[in-house]
Amino acid sequence: xxxxxxxxxxxxxxxxxxxxxxxxxxxxxxxxxxxxxxxxxxxxxxxxxxxxxxxxxxxxxxxxxxxxxxxxxxxxxxxxxxxxxxxxxxxxxxxxxxxxxxxxxxxxxxxxxxxxxxxxxxxxxxxxxxxxxxxxxxxxxxxxxxxxxxxxxxxxxxxxxxxxxxxx
Numbered sequence: 001x002x003x004x005x006x007x008x009x010x011x012x013x014x015x016x017x018x019x020x021x022x023x024x025x026x027x028x029x030x031x032x033x034x035x036x037x038x039x040x041x042x043x044x045x046x047x048x049x050x051x052x053x054x055x056x057x058x059x060x061x062x063x064x065x066x067x068x069x070x071x072x073x074x075x076x077x078x079x080x081x082x083x084x085x086x087x088x089x090x091x092x093x094x095x096x097x098x099x100x101x102x103x104x105x106x107x108x109x110x111x112x113x114x115x116x117x118x119x120x121x122x123x124x125x126x127x128x129x130x131x132x133x134x135x136x137x138x139x140x141x142x143x144x145x146x147x148x149x150x151x152x153x154x155x156x157x158x159x160x161x162x163x164x165x166x167x168x
Contacts, residue, residue: 050107064096068089072133073129090126091130
């Protein structure tokens with residue numbers, strides 16, 4: 001009898017929501033780094049001074065946090081076990097970016113209640129997505145656990161198994 005690993009009902013909505021959430025982070029990164037005047041109009045002028053003063057390692061940490069999260073969401077939607085790695089890399093970028101912010105004197109507009117609240121929401125979201133990806137990998141919701149028994153038998157040959165393991 002052929003069996004398939006089932007994903008919980010919440011898998012697709014959570015995976016899609018994660019992509020939407022992280023796509024906004026990517027949009028913010030793109031608009032900020034491309035200096036889009038319309039997007040940056042509501043921000044205080046000292047915000048761009050802060051961005052311009054960022055050392056390269058802090059910019060790289062921000063970039064890693066944003067784009068690894070987008071990759072993690074895409075990999076989660078593809079049910080790849082590498083979603084865990086991408087979300088972990090995203091969390092590492094977020095940690096380094098937050099460490100940079102904690103090590104400098106931020107403008108008053110960036111230490112307001114809403115700004116701190118948004119940082120907290122980003123941390124909660126990043127930790128939750130990593131936890132979710134790890135949980136789905138453990139339950140067979142991602143990676144090879146999603147294959148049917150017949151598909152697993154086809155992959156019995158070593159070259160096919162190695163290739164498929166690399167892709168997923």
